Amino acid sequence: MKKSIAFCLFLIAATVVSNAQVKSPDEFLGYELGSHFTPHYIVVDYFRQTALASPKNIKLIEYGKTNEGRPLLVAVISSEENILKIEQIRTNNLKLTSGGNTNIDLSNQPVITWLSYNVHGNEANSTETSMKMLYTLASGTNKEASAWLKNTVVVIDPCLNPDGRDRYVNYFNSVVGKAPNADPTSREHIEPWPGGRPNHYYFDLNRDWAWQTQVESQQRLALYNNWMPQVHVDFHEQSYNEPYYFAPAAEPVHQDITPWQKSFQVVVGKNNAKYFDAEGWQYFTKERFDLLYPSYGDTYPLYNGAIGMTYEQGGIRAGLAVVTNDGDTLTLKDRIAHHFTTGMSTVEVSSQNHNKLLEEYKKYFQQELTTSPGVYRTFVIKASNVSRQQKLAELLKKNKIEFAYGGEKSGKGYDYDTQKEESFTIGRNDLIVNTLQPRAVLANVLLEPQTLVTDSNTYDITAWALPYVFGLKSYASKESFKGKYPDLAITGDASNDIEKPLAWLFSWGSAEDAQVLNKLQQENIKVRQADQPFTVSGKEYPAGTLIVLRTENERTVKTLRAKVVSVTKQLGKPVLGITSGFVEKGKDFGSNVYPILKQPKVAIVSGNEVSSLAFGEVWFYLEHDLNLTPSIITAKDINNLDINKVNMLILPDGSYNAFIGDGLTAWLNKGGKLILMEDAVESVLDKKGFNIKKKEIAVKKDEKPIPSKLLFKDKDKDDYETSIPGAIYKVNLDASHPFSYGIGKMYYTLKTDRKIYQPFTEGWNVGTVNEKSLMAGVVGKRVREELKSGLLIGVQDFGRGTVVYLANDPLFRNFWEGGKTLFSNIVFCKY
Secondary structure (H helix, E strand, O other): OHHHHHHHHHHHHHHHHHHOOOOOHHHHHOOOOOOOOOOHHHHHHHHHHHHHHOOOOEEEEEEEEOOOOOEEEEEEEOOHHHHHOHHHHHHHHHHHOOOOOOOOOHHHOOEEEEEEEOOOOOOOHHHHHHHHHHHHHHOOOOHHHHHHOOOEEEEEEOOOOHHHHHHHHHHHHHHOOOOOOOOOOOHHHOOOOOOOOOOOOOOOHHHOOOOOOOHHHHHHHHHHHHHOOOEEEEEEEEEOOOOEEOOOOEEEEOOOOOHHHHHHHHHHHHHHHHHHHHHOOOEEOOOOOEEOOOOOOOHHHHOOOOEEEEEEEEEEOOOOEEEOOOOOEEEHHHHHHHHHHHHHHHHHHHHHOHHHHHHHHHHHHHHHOOOOOOOOOEEEEOOOOHHHHHHHHHHHHHOOOOOEEOOOOEEEEEEOOOOOEEEEEOOOOOEEEEOOOOOHHHHHHHHOOOOOOOOOOOOOOOOOOHHHHHOOOEEEEOOOOOOOEOOOOOOOOOOEOOOOOOEEEEOOOOHHHHHHHHHHHHOOOOOEEOOOOEEEOOEEEOOOOEEEEHHHHHOOOOOHHHHHHHHHHHHOOOOEEEOOOOEEEOOOOOOOOOOEOOOOOEEEEEOOOEOHHHHHHHHHHHHHHOOOOOEEEEHHHOOOOOOOOOOEEEEOOEOOHHHOOHHHHHHHHOOOEEEEEOHHHHOOOOOOOOOOOEOOOOOOOOOOOOOOOOOHHHOOOOOHHHOOOOEEEEEEEOOOOHHHOOOOOEEEEEEOOOOOEOOOOOOEEEEEEOOOOEEEOOOOHHHHHHOOOEEEEEEEEEOOEEEEEEOOOOOHHHOOHHHHHHHHHHHHOOO
């Protein structure tokens, strides 16, 4: 009886689902779309309900979760015939990216158009728009759309950044009144720190496509690379005082973007313009938004063969309605209408150009196997730091870039360090990237030593070559050759598990080494660090080597040996036990060149005075790379620190002038370590006890100010002579200082401003630049002169404490791996 009842209920439920009508957003939400902001969980419910109601037209894919546990999903929408064979369509599409000859009938293969919404959380209109797009495409109520779907598969990602969006929506919904206040000075248009733009860890996900440092990006790009669309649109919002922007893009456009990709942006733009012109809506093209930096939602698809585009609607923080500078009232409904129009227009133009899109897409990947882009055919990344090289390999794998190791080959190539043609020999563990491969363009864009920039008025940084980012000795060769081995050969010392050693020795120079140190300290094990190299039993150990003396620890730490072995096994790092303390070269272990390292108890300042992105970089790095748990405090708390609870304070990029007081200096005098990053350095200029001084720019006698060369027509452009949108500089390190451990005598940094400081007369000039330091990127003539010499990394004693000055950001967007080594040295090493 129970079985028959259950079966009947199943039949009833199945009948209800099969007969269900696709509800419009208004019907489902219970309010008119655009009259409220919809929380993410309700958006998800709408997508799930619509997929249940229209299974013949929708395949819903939940591809992951955010840091805060919100689901990430896409809806794949097409005709019933296409959805029935959607997996075959996907796999056939991937075959087109192989570059080989395929027997796929392109006339029967749909084009894939991917629409991404709300990567910036407070650009909240686009998620609302995604619901209208889903309904229009899936409901069958729009006959034109139904016709387009016969040869088009549309992928809709309603929200790339749910955590940030809900941060914005929850704030707005909590402060809006019975009716929205369109006055831009009202509080509903003024978000509190950190704002809804970034994700949980305050990262800008629209700059993370290639680097994939964040969990949302990692999961999304895994899905993206399993589909590889022909067209991708990234929907954004800009200032609510701006009209709408759509393709074609502005200069600079990377030279590897093909004429076809550029010309089709014009085709799409003209189709969008047709609909905007009919409505009398304002728009602009070919301005501001360029195609250079490889980690955007338009450039990353372009470097992977697609037509990548950004669409920008005016509306950040516009709420439900706002009065613009022109005196017009811009509503959320207006913004939805604009994004909906370009979305539908793009689907239309993709369908109309179905054959040409697929033909050019196939040709793109076939050409990659026969014609290398750029100047160089092969990139050789030496195994100068195996940990960082492995991280580079992981990044290449995420981006489907092929590589191999080793080979019996000597050659010549551009040396990234010397910037000259040099000879090299390939070692067994050297990583080889040959550009004759399906992802040739992306490989070239990420690895080329110099990126050609045709216009200095760029939207982002102008240099990102991975050998500099990872701090690895590398060559770019015009010869074409490939690696011999698929995997890295395991080298180095295996764990040497001695029952009663004199000491255990650990390597230093990677995030994994820092994790070992942190774990040992958490077990209350005293760890020393060698400030100088030494030789024991015929083996040389570099400065930075970690040392755990057995007798020093076993009286206070029970089961010491078991804990040491457990830590190394848990983190996969070898430990070497030595039985003799007779040091053949260097100082004996009783010397003061082996200081005990203090366990860091870290606080980071957050709040209105701080760049949320800079704060997020530090917070994320400490938690995810170093396994530390920092305290998060506000600027007003920095004069109330207890040295027993906090012995290290990090001030990320921000303005702290009003908070540098006697309490902070008293804490420093007791032994605190203060780390000042970027603009935080400016906050202590001319403050008592702080030695840092701005570099004085020499002015020749009777030298007159240089007249501006800008014409009025170029008023919106940067003055090239004073421009530095983001360039790579070689920093000369004091190789004897602990901050250089695992790095050496030079370090590559990204310079995004003109700030530079006078070398210390009292203190340590750890990192300086000279006239040969510029390696890659756009730097104006006047800025080049200013940065010819000076201090970028400095350290001074402050009573019993230490102040560290970092003029540049070593954790830039969390993909700057060489900077991570520097920062772990700053956190853990003595000075």
